[in-house]
Amino acid sequence: MGRSPCCDKVGLKKGPWTPEEDQKLLAYIQDHGHGSWRALPPKAGLQRCGKSCRLRWTNYLRPDIKRGKFSLQEEQTIIQLHALLGNRWSAIASHLPKRTDNEIKNYWNTHLKKRLVKMGIDPTTHKPKNHALGCSQPKEIANLSHMAQWESARLEAEARIVRESKSNSFTSQLASGPPPSRPPCLDILKVWQGTWMKRKEVVFASNANLESPTSILNFSDNTIAAPTPNVVGLINDSTNYVGTCKGIVGNSLQLHDHVTDPTNYTQLPDSLSFLDGFGDLHGSGQGGNVVFEDNKVNYWSNILNVVNSPMGSPVF
DNA sequence: AACGCAGCCAACCGCTACAAT
DNA sequence: CATTGTAGCGGTTGGCTGCGT
Structure with a gap:
C-alpha cells in the first residue's frame, strides 16, 4: 500500500519546532481544526509536512496534555x-x-x-x-x-x-474542557x-x-x-x-x-x-x-x- | 573551564490499517 | 477487487542537558 514519504519534498523543514511555528499551528487548529493534516501546513503557513504537524500537535501542543513527572x-x-x-x-x-x-x-x-x-x-x-x-x-x-x-x-x-x-468534535472540545470519562x-x-x-x-x-x-x-x-x-x-x-x-x-x-x-x-x-x-x-x-x-x-x-x-x- | 559520557525526550522513519476511489 | 492516499502506531535516532572527571 504505497505510502509516499511525506517529508521528502524539498523545502520542508525538519527538526525541532520553533515557538513561531508552534504558534502558527496552534492558531490555525484553534480556528479551523486540523482537518486533513496533509493539507494543513500550507494553509497554516508552515514549511512542514502534515505528519510533522500532526505529531507536534498530538505530542506537544494539544491543550489537554499533562506534562511533567509521572505520578x-x-x-x-x-x-x-x-x-x-x-x-x-x-x-x-x-x-x-x-x-x-x-x-x-x-x-x-x-x-x-x-x-x-x-x-x-x-x-x-x-x-x-x-x-x-x-x-x-x-x-x-x-x-x-x-x-x-x-x-x-x-x-x-x-x-x-x-x-x-x-x-469529530475537535473544535468543541477545545472549548469544552475535560476529556470524556474513562x-x-x-x-x-x-x-x-x-x-x-x-x-x-x-x-x-x-x-x-x-x-x-x-x-x-x-x-x-x-x-x-x-x-x-x-x-x-x-x-x-x-x-x-x-x-x-x-x-x-x-x-x-x-x-x-x-x-x-x-x-x-x-x-x-x-x-x-x-x-x-x-x-x-x-x-x-x-x-x-x-x-x-x-x-x-x-x-x-x-x-x-x-x-x-x-x-x-x-x-x- | 573543558571534555566525555549517559540519560532523556522530541521528532523522525517506516510500516500497517483503513477509507476512498 | 485493486489501487491509491491518509492517519496512526511503534521503533529508532539524534540533539540537548546534566553530571562527573
Missing part, C-alpha cells in the same frame, strides 16, 4: 497495562488521556523498563526472570492469555472510538481480576465463564450488571478489603458482607512480589488510592490494582 499511580497504570497489552502505547495512552503515547513510550523505555529489570522482572513478559511461568497452573495461564487477548481487542476498539470522537472497560478489568483471581476461597457461580470476561457482562450506560446474583469476583479495593462483588452500579462496587483479609489470597511465590523494586513506595503514604502491602503482594493482583482504586480510574 505513582500513572507509573503503576503503565506497568500494569503494559503487562496486559505489551508495547501498545496508544492503547495504554487511551487510559491515561492526558499523556501521549510517545511520552508513555519514552517513560517506559527510560525509566520503568530499567526498574523492572532491576527488580529481576522481564519487562517484556512481566515475569520473574528465574521463573518460566508466573502462574502455577497452566490452565490459569491459558485463561489469562485468552482474557488478555479479549481485553486487548476491547481496548483497541475503545481507543479507536476515543480517537474518532476526538477528531471507557467502561476498566470496570471489566475489575471484574476480570475478580474472575480470574478466583482462588480456593472464592466460589463462583457455575456459569461464570472464564474464557471471556466480556461475554458475561452487559453494559448499559455506566452500569454493569452481574449476570447472576452469585457471579462474583474478588475486589481488592483501596481500603484493603477483599470481598466478593455482588455487582457494580455506576462507580460503586456492591460487595457482599464477608470481607476478608487480602493476605489470604496471595498464593503466588514471593518472587512475584510486584513492589519489591519500588522501595520508595512502601509505606510512603504516596499514591493516595493505592495500597501497598509490605507482605506478599501478588504480582498479577497488582497488575490490576490501580483500576480498583476508589474511583476505579487511573485517569488523572
Whole structure:
C-alpha cells in the first residue's frame, strides 16, 4: 500500500519546532481544526509536512496534555497495562488521556523498563526472570492469555472510538474542557481480576465463564450488571478489603458482607512480589488510592490494582 | 573551564490499517 | 477487487542537558 514519504519534498523543514511555528499551528487548529493534516501546513503557513504537524500537535501542543513527572499511580497504570497489552502505547495512552503515547513510550523505555529489570522482572513478559511461568497452573495461564487477548481487542476498539470522537468534535472540545470519562472497560478489568483471581476461597457461580470476561457482562450506560446474583469476583479495593462483588452500579462496587483479609489470597511465590523494586513506595503514604502491602503482594493482583482504586480510574 | 559520557525526550522513519476511489 | 492516499502506531535516532572527571 504505497505510502509516499511525506517529508521528502524539498523545502520542508525538519527538526525541532520553533515557538513561531508552534504558534502558527496552534492558531490555525484553534480556528479551523486540523482537518486533513496533509493539507494543513500550507494553509497554516508552515514549511512542514502534515505528519510533522500532526505529531507536534498530538505530542506537544494539544491543550489537554499533562506534562511533567509521572505520578505513582500513572507509573503503576503503565506497568500494569503494559503487562496486559505489551508495547501498545496508544492503547495504554487511551487510559491515561492526558499523556501521549510517545511520552508513555519514552517513560517506559527510560525509566520503568530499567526498574523492572532491576527488580529481576522481564519487562517484556512481566515475569520473574528465574521463573518460566508466573502462574502455577497452566490452565490459569491459558485463561489469562485468552482474557488478555479479549481485553486487548476491547481496548483497541475503545481507543479507536476515543480517537474518532476526538477528531469529530475537535473544535468543541477545545472549548469544552475535560476529556470524556474513562471507557467502561476498566470496570471489566475489575471484574476480570475478580474472575480470574478466583482462588480456593472464592466460589463462583457455575456459569461464570472464564474464557471471556466480556461475554458475561452487559453494559448499559455506566452500569454493569452481574449476570447472576452469585457471579462474583474478588475486589481488592483501596481500603484493603477483599470481598466478593455482588455487582457494580455506576462507580460503586456492591460487595457482599464477608470481607476478608487480602493476605489470604496471595498464593503466588514471593518472587512475584510486584513492589519489591519500588522501595520508595512502601509505606510512603504516596499514591493516595493505592495500597501497598509490605507482605506478599501478588504480582498479577497488582497488575490490576490501580483500576480498583476508589474511583476505579487511573485517569488523572 | 573543558571534555566525555549517559540519560532523556522530541521528532523522525517506516510500516500497517483503513477509507476512498 | 485493486489501487491509491491518509492517519496512526511503534521503533529508532539524534540533539540537548546534566553530571562527573
